[in-house]
Amino acid sequence: MTQNQALTILKTGANVFLTGEPGSGKTYTINGYVNYLRSHGIEPAITASTGIAATHIGGMTIHSWSGIGVKNRLSKSDLHNIITNEYAKKRIENASVLIIDEVSMLPPETLDMVDLICREIKGNQAPFGGIQVVLVGDFFQLPPVVKKSIDEYSQDALFGQIKSRFVYGSDVWENAELVTCYITEQYRQDDDMLTSILSKIRSNSFGADSLANIKKRRVDAIKTPEYIPRLFSHNVDVDMVNNQMLAKIPGKTRVFPMITKGHEALVAVMKKGCLSPENLQLKIGASVMFTKNSPKGDYVNGTLGIIEGFSHENGLPIVKIRNGHKIEASYADWTVEEDGKVRGKLTQIPLRLAWAITVHKSQGISLDEAVMDLSSVFEFGQGYVALSRVRRLSGIHILGWNEKAFQVNPEVLEKDKEFRLESENSEKEFSTLPEEKLKKMHEEFILFCGGSINISTIKPKKKGKKPSTYDLTFDLWKKGEGIEEIAKNRDMSEKTIFGHIEELVEKGKIKKDELMRIVPKKLLVDLPKIHTTFKNLETDRLTPVFDKLKGKYSYDELRLARVLME
Template sequence: MDSDGYSLTCTVTMEWLNSQGGILRKTTHRTASLRLIRNDQREMLIEMHAEKVNVRTKLRLKGISVFNKYMTEGKASIKFKEQNCTLFLSNAPASQLINFLKTIFIKITGQDEKTLKDPLKEKLLENMQGAENISPATSTEINRAKEKALAVSRTTATTPSPSIVRKRKHFSDHTSKVPAAKKLYENPTAGELTEEQAKILNAVLSGKNVFFTGSAGTGKSFLLKKIISALPPDATMATASTGVAACHIGGITLHQFAGIGLGTGTMERCLQLASRGSVTSIWRKTKHLVIDEISMVDGDFFDKIEAVARHIRRTERPFGGIQLILCGDFFQLPPVSKTNDRAKFCFQSQAWQKCVHFNFELQIVHRQKDKIFVKVLNNIRIGRVTDDIVETLKETAKQKIESNGVLATRLCSHVKEADEINDFQLNELKSEIKVYTALDSDGSMTYMLDQQLPIPGKLVLKVGAQVMLLKNINVNSGLVNGARGVVIDFKNDIPVIQFRCGTRYEAKMEKWTIKTSSGAFVHRKQVPLKLAWAFSIHKSQGLTLDCVEMCLSRVFDAGQSYVALSRAQSLQSLRVLDFNSRQVWANTAVLEFYKKFRRTLQDIEMIPLGKKIKLEKKK
């Protein structure tokens, strides 16, 4: 799958209209290749090639309108006004589509207006035999296009239905009104991959079943979003073991996808539940299954859904032939058993050995920049506590980490304890209560939204309330997911927050969207805050906290102390009370798994000096 910017593979519907707007002809190609090219006269064209029917169409990139509102869902449309033709693009890998549209915009913006109106070129356009790929965008072209995009006010762009063409806002090659091109420069697939991340992405795009791991803060979720955006959305199911983790990657919970409830029934019962029409259709259309936070998936449940996949898809290939992309850190939170028996890890399941072929470990920590703190965390992760580590963490107990009226968030081992602290502290404030009720797009989905979103359905605030921001608003100003603040005022019922970083912010309603198992989207609008005197360790997973304290005396699971400590941005933003080395331990089965895991990595990557050989994975 190319991400070069001038090629794209997706589903294409082509629609030709007559002068009255009626449909003359309409064709759909489930898999087609689009290429940006130049003809002999240096004019830009889009070439559409549908291999199955060997159809090749060339359309000149002049007088076009591009509708790009849904490009992050793999959808867009390009209207060619001169030919009265519209290309409706769908099931496109989001990152490919965004790069493709961005290249069109950059190249159109960089064209010379005088050259475009040359009448000699107009006459020569009938000769379209010679063609070459559009050259890569230069930095000058990119900067010119970006300036133009950012200079215009932000507007809404919409992809119309293939059957209904309406006048919508868009970006076009009529430079007097450029529009939502700004959206191209604010896309969620932005950000460069490191070499180790790119290696994993390439393995996924080559069709391999992949498990990648790494300590907290190594960019696992960032890479996972990149992977999802590089795969065709109609055949890709993004899932996670928990609702909050699923929301973070724009997916659903693994239990929702699997359709077998909690999976505690017999194998026969699970197959019966999965054989329902709505569940079966989802299993059969899935070609790529992403599972985040795999450490919290029970091994028995994993075995059952592997058997379900083979049964529903009528093949004995591992996982029914579905490509698996698994991500997580087994040194973090373990699976929770739904029965009285102790849950087993996913790597202890029979399916793991059959299905997982390629393993990777991310090594570079991005969350913490302090090498001393990273070293402390790496040791804590594997249950190793030296005298130096004990001394370092005990020293943090004396630190004053509060500033700008923001108190430290207490991380608790139990959700109930965190809720009790927040309720008590809110009641202690004598100021007026303000209640914010979420606006849900579908009232029947409120319970699911409560389970999957970090944002509460009902938020109660007062002046003086300690809060946490739950969405990236402005990264440059420090308004990021996990930032700590305090309510200092209400302006026309809008809470005004003073953040620890010094920024003030009027917290207006924001939108969260989740995908249901059927592919429909449900959203919630709410003020992006949550009470933050206390937070549970489980709910903090994935967050980066800039002002946090903890007492680890009540931790009850291996990895809990590590998850809590690794939420802190730095040693200077952390306070550990009454630290004791007995509060840190790692699961022996996990230690053994990683020992074998790293030995396998060495076997694959070790290349003898002086020899050029292609190493295959050892059987």
């Protein structure tokens, strides 16, 4: 099935399992569907099974979205607490489309829990309460971690009998009547030989010919260039290599702290999933990798390079990539949006040290080259994932392998045959539908979701909700009230009201020059000095600036000065 065929099926509102080999364009297809929905005034719920995957797609974990949190079982009291939780309830009530990425890493009982919660909150006993669910993933990738055995579940748990380790063993997988869309196009690898090897591993036909080609890529550890990233199975190996290599380089270490905004718990999950570290440590000569796609197309997630220097103007790192081009790595944002609002944001240089990375964290990245040691592979799929991260066979430098490195899970192998057959049947079924029939199905689903058919006259979906707390603050601001007056009228703290003002400035509702009416004269004179301090310290945090200026200005004054920075 092609990407366009899968997109046509998605637009009908059918529940879909979207799968395919690495590089087939699953994420591209989902992005196309998300853009389509938004163009019609529909905001999908974008989630993933892990923090890393969620950060990649700009969503939240399915655990956070559904209110499950860290639970791997659900009692009646747990269910009651979740369905009465204001935030989870609102998210699910407003949802008409739910996307779950990297579903292969989701335990089956978790999907059943999400289904139950959606049905309870929606008051609809259809699978997921009538929400269109789009499950995205590849079961040849890394499997879910089983944290508890069936026997450990308490007697009041609503789920317990697990039919399979994989999510397709859940009850709702069958009940949801998923349409399987198996994309067979290939865009990531630009090497037919590597594509052939990966396909043979996937079909359990990896033999002597494939092994002979792998052996040609075998190297000695001491002969591999240091700038090529090494893939490891364990975090401890990655940290050790990166720290040792950075320490070997002479010169000053530059530290770039991450700037965060949003709810503490959400930000914590986002930081855990972000490939760029909370404190990015760099030196001239350090091997680095970009962790995000460039809006200008200068680099992609996985582009490798060396730190050439740091800008004299702003201190930003200058990266020389393999083709010789030099790029000034500017700050980038990772955001989580909900109902069109930013709920969490990380701001960091989109780089990480690249002497080493785990196989797990390499998911979603395309590398030009990688050194890998598959001799300690302990899980079906790890070797396959490692090899599939690289664009071509000539970019693979392999130190060794064990018996499991090129094996796939026998259960997944059999299930994959079923998925391929289901996809072929789906392709035939939808290809016979007249174009007018498909168009009608697409339009009916848009209307069902509360969207607009005519994309040129789209208006946000009206839910009949009360004005938000930000809107109420904005109304008082427009009347000319200051922070102290607004806080008094709304029975809130001045700190809370100023937080509203910051959000309204970020959204463009309040212009920065409008803030001048609340800036004390003394602070107005000192603004250039305060702004210079923020820039010299290369930080957005208040405490370092407060300390540097020896407490001359209050935190509220510094906060106001920060908002007024260009």
